[in-house]
Amino acid sequence: MAVRPRREAQAVDDRQRPRQVRHRPVSSAAPQRPAGSARLNWRIRLRRDRSLLLMTVPAVALLLVFNYVPLFGIVTAFQEYDPLVGVWHSEWVGFDQFQQLFGDPAFWASMRNTLYLSFVQLVLFFPVPIALALLLNSVMSERIRNLFQSVVYLPHFFSWVLAITIFQQMLGGAGVLNQFLRQHDIGTWDIMTNPHTFALLVTSQAIWKEAGWGIIVFLAALSAINSELYEAAAADGAGRLRRMWHITLPGLRGVIVLMLVLRLGNALSVGFEQFLIQRDAVGHEAADVLDTFSFYYGIATGGYSYGAAAGLFKSVVSLLLIWGANKLAHAFGEDGLYRK
Amino acid sequence: MTNALTIGSRRERRGREAGTTRRRARSARPPWEEPPTIVGRTAKGLTLGTTLAVILVPLWIIVLTSFSTPGAVNRAGGLVIWPDGLSTETYRQMLSDPTVVTALMVSLGITMVGTAVSMAVSVLCAYGLSRSRSFGHRFILMVLIVTMFVGGGLIPSFLVVTGLGGYGQWWALILPGAVSVFNILVLRAFYQDTSSELIDAARMDGAGDWRILWSVVLPTSRAVTAVTALFYAVGYWNSFFNVMLYMPTDSQKWPLQYVLLTYVNRGNGLPGSVNSGFGSAHAQTAPLSLQMAVVVLTLVPLVIVYPFVQKHLRTGVLTGAIKG
Numbered sequence: 001m002a003v004r005p006r007r008e009a010q011a012v013d014d015r016q017r018p019r020q021v022r023h024r025p026v027s028s029a030a031p032q033r034p035a036g037s038a039r040l041n042w043r044i045r046l047r048r049d050r051s052l053l054l055m056t057v058p059a060v061a062l063l064l065v066f067n068y069v070p071l072f073g074i075v076t077a078f079q080e081y082d083p084l085v086g087v088w089h090s091e092w093v094g095f096d097q098f099q100q101l102f103g104d105p106a107f108w109a110s111m112r113n114t115l116y117l118s119f120v121q122l123v124l125f126f127p128v129p130i131a132l133a134l135l136l137n138s139v140m141s142e143r144i145r146n147l148f149q150s151v152v153y154l155p156h157f158f159s160w161v162l163a164i165t166i167f168q169q170m171l172g173g174a175g176v177l178n179q180f181l182r183q184h185d186i187g188t189w190d191i192m193t194n195p196h197t198f199a200l201l202v203t204s205q206a207i208w209k210e211a212g213w214g215i216i217v218f219l220a221a222l223s224a225i226n227s228e229l230y231e232a233a234a235a236d237g238a239g240r241l242r243r244m245w246h247i248t249l250p251g252l253r254g255v256i257v258l259m260l261v262l263r264l265g266n267a268l269s270v271g272f273e274q275f276l277i278q279r280d281a282v283g284h285e286a287a288d289v290l291d292t293f294s295f296y297y298g299i300a301t302g303g304y305s306y307g308a309a310a311g312l313f314k315s316v317v318s319l320l321l322i323w324g325a326n327k328l329a330h331a332f333g334e335d336g337l338y339r340k
Numbered sequence: 341m342t343n344a345l346t347i348g349s350r351r352e353r354r355g356r357e358a359g360t361t362r363r364r365a366r367s368a369r370p371p372w373e374e375p376p377t378i379v380g381r382t383a384k385g386l387t388l389g390t391t392l393a394v395i396l397v398p399l400w401i402i403v404l405t406s407f408s409t410p411g412a413v414n415r416a417g418g419l420v421i422w423p424d425g426l427s428t429e430t431y432r433q434m435l436s437d438p439t440v441v442t443a444l445m446v447s448l449g450i451t452m453v454g455t456a457v458s459m460a461v462s463v464l465c466a467y468g469l470s471r472s473r474s475f476g477h478r479f480i481l482m483v484l485i486v487t488m489f490v491g492g493g494l495i496p497s498f499l500v501v502t503g504l505g506g507y508g509q510w511w512a513l514i515l516p517g518a519v520s521v522f523n524i525l526v527l528r529a530f531y532q533d534t535s536s537e538l539i540d541a542a543r544m545d546g547a548g549d550w551r552i553l554w555s556v557v558l559p560t561s562r563a564v565t566a567v568t569a570l571f572y573a574v575g576y577w578n579s580f581f582n583v584m585l586y587m588p589t590d591s592q593k594w595p596l597q598y599v600l601l602t603y604v605n606r607g608n609g610l611p612g613s614v615n616s617g618f619g620s621a622h623a624q625t626a627p628l629s630l631q632m633a634v635v636v637l638t639l640v641p642l643v644i645v646y647p648f649v650q651k652h653l654r655t656g657v658l659t660g661a662i663k664g
Contacts, residue, residue: 042475049475051549055468056480058461059519063487066516070492070500086503135387140369144388150650151392157642159578161597165604165635166398169419176401179418208394216657227370234372273581277601291494298495299585311493319490 077309083302090305097309107310109285110293117289118267120199125207126263129214130256134248136215137222152212160273163209167201168192192278195286202274217255225251257334265322268314290314399639406430406632413628430629439591439599440634447577447595451641454514454576459569461519466527467553470534484521498585508593512586513579520575523568530564531557563652570649577641596638604631 046053077097079090101107132152139145155163169175172192181188191201229247238246272291279287288296290310298307329335369375376384405413405420412425434440465484469477491497497516506512534557542556558565580597587593 045475049471052468052471052474053476053480055464055549055553059465059524060480060483062461062515062519063484063521065504066497066500066519067487067491070496071490073492073496073499076496076499081499083499083502087499132391135384138384139388148388148392150647151395153650153653154642154646155395157574157578157646159580159597159638161578161580161601162635162638165600166402168604169402169632169635170398174418176419176421179416183417212391212395216654220654220658231370231372240374276581276584294494299498304495304499308493308495311495315491315493 074308074312076305077312079305081305081308083304093305097305098313101306101309101313106288106297107293110288110290113286114268114270114289117199117202117270121203121206121270122263122267124200124203125211126260128207128211130218130252132211133215133218133222134244137219149212149215152215154212155209156213158209160209160271160277163205164274164277167205167208193281195282198278198282198286202271202278205274206271214259217259218252221252221255222248254334257329257332261322261325261329264325265318267321268318402632402635405629406636408629410627410629418628419632430627430633434630434633434637440596440637442592443594443596443599444637446593447597447638448641450510450513450579450595451573451576454518455569455573457514458518458520458523458572458576459565462524462527462568462572463553463558463565465519466524467531467549467557469524470528470531471549472532484524488521501586506586508587508590510593513582514576517575517579517582520572523571527561527564527568530561534560563655566649567652567655567657570645573645574642577638596634600634600638604634 073087076087076090078092078094079087080093080096081087081090136145136148139148158166171177173188173190175192178188178190191197194201225247230243233243233247268290270289270291272289272295275287275289275292276295279292284292284296291314294307294310294314297303297310401419401421404423404426407426407428407430408416408420409425409427409429412420415424468474469481469484471477492500501507501512501516506516538556538560539552542552547555578597579595580601583593583595583598
């Protein structure tokens, strides 16, 4: 690195250089750039990078308007929000909304539903992508693997409206299943409107739609496992199951814990549109979750502050959950979502 | 902050990609692995086959029903499971109905405009943040990432959009969700990997950042651009809740998904076409084959685009990894 003239042309070049350059000790034997070159004047850097900064402006502006401004909108949860006078002039009521919320049986019912549905989904849904990935990983034929992957990824791109319509046509009152049952005089069985099996229904919908997509991450983790480990284990006489237990599953551990942390952090968001669409069919007792509660009591009936309070409660609890889940992951010696 | 998220770190990704190629190269069974037993093989085949069938059979039935004549639907007593009297009559009927055509146009319009806006904004932002050591990129990155973890929630967002006069406006369906930070991070990770020799060479030739983005970076990262565009497009095509929030009454502005919901799933007649369109003979509910044709219509764009993008999905997803 010869001594070069220090001008702006050089400055432009500068940011392409690897970052270590900045941290090189001053006493190094290598030829030094003139003093002060490591950290350029901010004015020069600003001018050098102005087009880059300009490029980020539209995205940042949109996020400011539609993501940051609503953060301030949280104050409506502490008001009796009146759309006619706006946030500035609405009456402040402190924690009244929350008091009312916690005394509301409908709120606790939706809370209970949320936790129950979340639990059912965790138990029944979570292992499916792992199992599918393990299974697919053991398939040797490249063609079958590709075919399988392209088919199981597909439902992920369907909308909930479409997915539920498909379920309706297969399992609903006029669907294929009941059509078959009627033709054989067995009596009908309408799965789509039964509140008692609703948890199983939504879980199977979620599995149908998302399990295939979920295998991507696990497949990647599987292919990162060093195959020499398998070879060594086989040489030591470990059978198929032993190898899976001692090599494959430990290899997946980090990813599984990470996915579990994410899942727990999202325990209060079980799937909004899915429930919104099916709420009428099974009745709100079974289908109301925190998100739909916030929507129906907030927007549909005009009780904005009430809905905002429910939403805020949900966000706070979710943050606590994700934090707690991370602690748990650290306790098990895993990285979780962020490192300690 | 990005590096703190374990799975997505770049070094690990490289390692994983190397692992992928190793796996690809391995086509035969490794010598140390036992040959599969008949039982194991059957069980595996059955499981994989069932999984495929669970996804494909409903689609098969729906497509078949949409292509069936009313006679065939009657004979089957509902949905058609085996080909019998196929025709495209249903589709001709559907595409002459103003409600469906309007909804199709609305859906296509939202998808195209929305994807264009989102891609423009995201590509620019991702490139702007991808040159290491540029002024302020760390701060802007923080601004972006914060939105992934905390948000105002449904009601405050609704109040902001309506407060800006978005109720009943097209932009309310596009702008509030136009930026996906996740997609920006994916794009950015790819742009950082673009060969710096190429960029340096372009810079030597006097190209500015705009020029480099357009003629160097974009052409070398077509795959990830395609995947990101697909993600955005699918989001817009599937959007339904936004419509419910911001234009629930104006049926002239309903996209296909909303029509599908009210008309097929809830069994209502098509909005605005109770006495027209499908003809008064069918009163409120249209024939089953017609309903299924609407279902197929919402699937068509996806099925057209999917094969082209499908092979890139994996890389696109893993780059952003599980950050979202």
